[in-house]
Amino acid sequence: MDVIDEAQQDLAGGNLTRARDRLLAALRTNPASQPVLDLLAYTYLLMGDRAxxxxxxxxxxxxxxxPTASAAFQALEATHRSPIALARALPINAPSEYYPHRARARLERLTSAVRANGQDWVPPRDTVYFDDVGVDADDFVDDDFPSPDERRGGRPLQQRVVASLIILAIVATSASVVLALVFS
Structure with missing residues (x-):
């Protein structure tokens, strides 16, 4: 039984809190899951939390x-009066490119509204970190790996193998440097 079925059973049994918690936990492993986000929204409606x-x-x-979503969007805006507060209230845990087109359009409008207020906000998983020498993690993206829409349930085996080999190479290089320093 998957998380959707389990959450639906919780909802049918009247255990709204358990359904919500189960769905929020599922978003940690599959952050852009549309069925999970949709059922989570309905669960919040049943709990009386339109925002x-x-x-x-x-x-x-x-x-x-x-109509139902529109009322929920209005409640979200009424609860979080500033665009930055609204942005921080979103359960966004994946790069924006993983979400559907309508969601990306909403995120772009929200980002523009935040900037219009003189603030800066980038969806959390869209932030790119550079190391000391300016290497961007996106430089190592392999186009042969499946796109976010093609992924189902975790990272592909090929990606895990490549990541393991890179880590092994880093460890071997570090070990050789330490040995050279110790025995020189």
Whole structure:
């Protein structure tokens, strides 16, 4: 039984808190899962928390003019009056490119609204970190790996093997440097 089935059973049994917690835990391992985000939004609605439902639907392909989602989006905006507060309320745990087109459009509008207020916000997983010599992690992206839409359940074996080989090479290089210093 998958997390959706388990959460639906929790909801049917009236255990809304357990369903919510189960879905939030699922987002840690599959952060852009549309079925999980959608069921999470409905769970929040059942709990009477329209703003949180709006935050979950913000990251889905739900249409802006859908009556239920529209009311949730309005509640989200009313609860978080500033664009930066709204941005921080989103359960975003994946790069924005992993979310559907409508969600990316909402994120772009939100980013523009934050900037219009003189603030700066980048969706958390869109931040690129450089090391001391200016190496960007995106420089190591391999186009042969599946796209976010093609991924199902974790990293592909090929990607894990490549990452393991890179780590092994780093460890071997570090060990040889230490040995050279010790025995020279």
């Amino acid at each position: 949180s439902a709006g935050a979950a639907w913000f990251l889905t392909a739900k249409a802006d003019d859908d």
